[in-house]
Amino acid sequence: MGESLMEPRTGTTLPAPGGQRGTEPRQAAGAPGRRGPIGTQGDGGVAPAEGHEAVMLLERARAEVDPVLRAALGSLPGPLRRIALYHFGWERADGSPAEGGSGKAIRPALVLAAAAALGGPEARAGAARAAAAVELVHNFTLLHDDVMDRDATRRHRPTAWTVFGDADAILAGDTLQALALRLLAQDPHPASPAAAARLADCVIELCAGQHADTALERCAPAEVTLDGVLAMAEAKTGALLGSACAIGGLYAGASDGEVEALDAFGREAGLAFQLIDDVIGIWGDPSRTGKPVGADLAARKKSLPVVAAFASGTPAAAELAGLYARPGDEGDLDHIALTVERAGGRDWAQGEAADRMARAMQQLARAVPDPEAAGGLLALAEFVTRRTG
Amino acid sequence: MGESLMEPRTGTTLPAPGGQRGTEPRQAAGAPGRRGPIGTQGDGGVAPAEGHEAVMLLERARAEVDPVLRAALGSLPGPLRRIALYHFGWERADGSPAEGGSGKAIRPALVLAAAAALGGPEARAGAARAAAAVELVHNFTLLHDDVMDRDATRRHRPTAWTVFGDADAILAGDTLQALALRLLAQDPHPASPAAAARLADCVIELCAGQHADTALERCAPAEVTLDGVLAMAEAKTGALLGSACAIGGLYAGASDGEVEALDAFGREAGLAFQLIDDVIGIWGDPSRTGKPVGADLAARKKSLPVVAAFASGTPAAAELAGLYARPGDEGDLDHIALTVERAGGRDWAQGEAADRMARAMQQLARAVPDPEAAGGLLALAEFVTRRTG
Secondary structure (H helix, E strand, O other): OHHHHOOOOOOOOOOOOOOOOOOOOOOOOOOHHHOOOOOOOOOOOOOOOOOHHHHHHHHHHHHHHHHHHHHHHHOOOHHHHHHHHHHOOOEOOOOOEOOOOOOOOHHHHHHHHHHHHHHHHHHHHHOHHHHHHHHHHHHHHHHHHHHHHOOOEEOOEEOHHHHHOHHHHHHHHHHHHHHHHHHHHOOOOOOHHHHHHHHHHHHHHHHHHHHHHHHHHHOOHHHOOHHHHHHHHHHHHHHHHHHHHHHHHHHOOOOHHHHHHHHHHHHHHHHHHHHHHHHHHHHOOHHHHOOOOOHHHHOOOOOHHHHHHHOOOOHHHHHHHHHHOOOOOHHHHHHHHHHHHHOOHHHHHHHHHHHHHHHHHHHHHHHOOOHHHHHHHHHHHHHHHHOOO | OHHHHOOOOOOOOOOOOOOOOOOOOOOOOOOHHHOOOOOOOOOOOOOOOOOHHHHHHHHHHHHHHHHHHHHHHHOOOHHHHHHHHHHOOOEOOOOOEOOOOOOOOHHHHHHHHHHHHHHHHHHHHHOHHHHHHHHHHHHHHHHHHHHHHOOOEEOOEEOHHHHHOHHHHHHHHHHHHHHHHHHHHOOOOOOHHHHHHHHHHHHHHHHHHHHHHHHHHHOOHHHOOHHHHHHHHHHHHHHHHHHHHHHHHHHOOOOHHHHHHHHHHHHHHHHHHHHHHHHHHHHOOHHHHOOOOOHHHHOOOOOHHHHHHHOOOOHHHHHHHHHHOOOOOHHHHHHHHHHHHHOOHHHHHHHHHHHHHHHHHHHHHHHOOOHHHHHHHHHHHHHHHHOOO
16 A cells, blocks of 8 residues: 555545445535534535635645744754755755645644644644644654655655665654654643653554555455455554544643544544545546556555455456466556456445545544534545545 | 664673873772762773672663563554564564563663662652663664664674564664653653653754764765764764763753753763774674674774774874775784774774763763762763673
8 A cells, every 4th residue: 555545645536435325415615604514414425525625724734834844854963854854845855945845734734623623723823833743753654664665756756765765764754753752742732741642652553554554465365354454544544643633632622532532533534535545546547646547556555445356255356366466467457447346346445435434524523513613624534535625 | 883882792891991091090889988089080090890880780770671661562562562572682583482682771770870869769760761761762773773784683683674574673663762752751750751852852863873874884984084983973872871861860850950961971971882892893802792803894894993093194094994995805804903903093992982981970970979879870881881790
């Protein structure tokens, strides 16, 4: 699954999950007052939102968190700073300034939106450092995962290890983890120790997820279970989205129950995102994803739709096993994609994504019963799972 | 320089620094009351101590910190726990229990000794978690440095990456850093946020030191300056010993000035240790160090005595440059060692080590003016720089 788990591809619209699952049209985001009650959408059916509210929230998060990030990175010793600024897309490899490219700030936006949802503007304003810490952890995992997965491209640029070498990319990642936890340790906010403990816990879960991912990729398809891949995806993708929401809640002084519900909301939304990202990885639009369609299949990755197809017990599953046993045969990607689809992998993934989003909505309603207050978090969850921005 | 910077070799006695520098015999450690005033030994000359006190302090630290470490490692997800327990020497590669081997606990002992020196037994008792955190950070850097340096042996066992692969060793290291900072974040002690910030800062410095080390090893000898190598050694070795002492001080409620003096004490002692370790790496006894004499020379490492020899401007320096330009020629290690010695590298390193120890003593006297209270820290500093245990 690799890097697609960690960094959303940009600007791709996914067909709304449909089929046998009921859909219930909802108002577009961007007008919170017109949004229906959260958690009442039935079996996960939610019509595509426009995403304007999410885009605004992401831009605002970027504007609030970037100064904290730039100050934190600016405090690093020269060589490590250079690698980090390259990775963030703020410098070129030669150290000259570059424009943008540092990703969408989804995780910082979730921290800030969760803080705002439960504590209003004041809590939001107090959580900028925590939001930056979460973004630093995310980028630490990207740097290390790219080394381990030998991924050569990230955000349409060569990955840090291809430019600076493995050792420097590992060291820059180590540094970003330390920087994240230093930001929290130096934050006088009363929630910062609990947030730091939660973020450190999340790092451990992210590492376990990455371990499981690399282990799964070494397994024969028959040895891989759907539960195993879902657990891996939850650890690798859901955990940090959940932690972002939970940390925002902590900074708003939320109760334990609210914090856990926020965590579960982020985890379920993260799994929905991953399912959809895997669908895009097989059937998406290459001009919009920045990654050729079929790359996951060409690499014989055991992404969620593929594992579901293997587990289907259909004749197509048997055919797929044969196709997956012939690595390197890239001429046949359309045929493999069709076989995954015939084995039910695509339908399963879209249905499961809709289920996960429904569960996310239920958790959100538990954490933030007021739909108006929950609007930002909902818009962000819809944004990451639909990518209609 | 590689792993020798990070993990002291065991049980080797170094000749006391001598030559042009004055030595002033001192009482053996183990009887704090008989120790002379600290910081009054003149130009760094201190006679070898027996090290019994240090051995007792290390054993006591091990006994106090191991339960915290084992509980922390025991909380990890299965696969990461297994790698960590292997690295600590507590399990074999197959997961069966192993005896000992987890290193000497010098850093935890420094944390506890510093806390005791400034806050008595109560402060010491409250600092066990912080001591474990420092040891976890140390081991995180060992795991990653071994990957980067391709070192295959650590504590007389195959390194984690040779057993579990690069990815798992990187992930286990990431996990130990997170575990260290989680221990501090969950510590209700009022000093824990300041300690966490300091430890995170130290991680960044350790990474900068490792970066400098790998960069230096890629440089031609003529491009390497003695100041550059000393700065690298301070970051890579001195920083964590300094942080260990400073964190112990924080847990004793020490003043800013005392904490900084403790940090400086640990740094200077760390540099003295590194200088001596590099001397042993060239001229030491292989049966006692666990590493063949001359391994650093065989690898053409730019260790401190070698860089000093290059910088000497002597005819021997020119000869050494020629010898270093022929990598792989291992038959001539005795001749290279002799050339480093003729260029003054050995004398310089021993003299510089004595100077650094003198400065360490001065800083210790600043932090802990009562020689009796400072006895533990002094014994540990002598132990790491003499290895007479």
